[in-house]
Amino acid sequence: MATRTRCTRVRLWRWRRNPLRRRSDIIEAWILLTAGTLAVAGGLLAGLATQTAVEQDLDRQRTERQAVSAQLIEDARDKPSVSAADDDRVWAAVRWRAPDGSTHTGQTKVRPDTPAGTPATVWTDEHGHLTSKPVTHEEAQLQAALAGALAVVITSGAAVGGAFAARASLDRRRMEQWDAAWARADIRRGGKTG
Missing domain, CATH: 1.10.287 (Helix Hairpins)
Structure with a gap:
């Protein structure tokens, strides 16, 4: 019959005084x-x-950005679609007025069957430049x-x-x-x- 040796584990041995403890053991503990x-x-x-x-x-961003009414200045019919992820919308040129009254033009995504002159909503920053729609709370x-x-x-x-x-x-x-x-x-x- 073989005898079994029971191995006991000493917890926190690096922190206890021990003649076998090395300096590297203390460093490792720290x-x-x-x-x-x-x-x-x-x-x-x-x-x-x-x-x-x-x-x-x-x-x-949510407080600085605002929805502004813009007008499509070109037909979106002949434009290639952006991607399927955007509901097959296309880039088209729009015109809008900034808060200071100046007129700006830029590109936004619209449905491909949208004719020129159609109103569109764009998001602008406090300077009237186009920006993305802010995220909800x-x-x-x-x-x-x-x-x-x-x-x-x-x-x-x-x-x-x-x-x-x-x-x-x-x-x-x-x-x-x-x-x-x-x-x-x-x-x-x-x-x-x-």
Whole structure:
């Protein structure tokens, strides 16, 4: 009958006094503690900061952009379609008045059967230049939450990746120390250990 050896695991051994504990074990313990703290706290702070910044930027865009009535100045019948994703709309030239009263022209997407002179709605910034339609409040919240989550993943991943790189460097150094110790032991025994 074979006897089984029970292996006990010592938790937090790098932090306890131990004659076998090396300086690199203490450094590794601090690296792991710092990486864990950065991954959790830094990730959350980066995520919240990113979410807030994105949401504020999208809210600012929503307040600065305004819908303006424009008039199509060319027929859209002979224009090629943009893509199926845009309901087969086409680019056509439009004219509109800016808030300061000046007249502007630009391109917007319209249905392909739209004749010249048809009214169209375009979105402009505070200077009267064409811009894209702003996202709704719900879309802004979703985009901000996704950007915040991405910031959490990137920040936490960078902290964990840095810890793995530092541990790999420490492991290489420990292996070099082991090789040197074995070489010294081999010399003391007259070269008979290898």
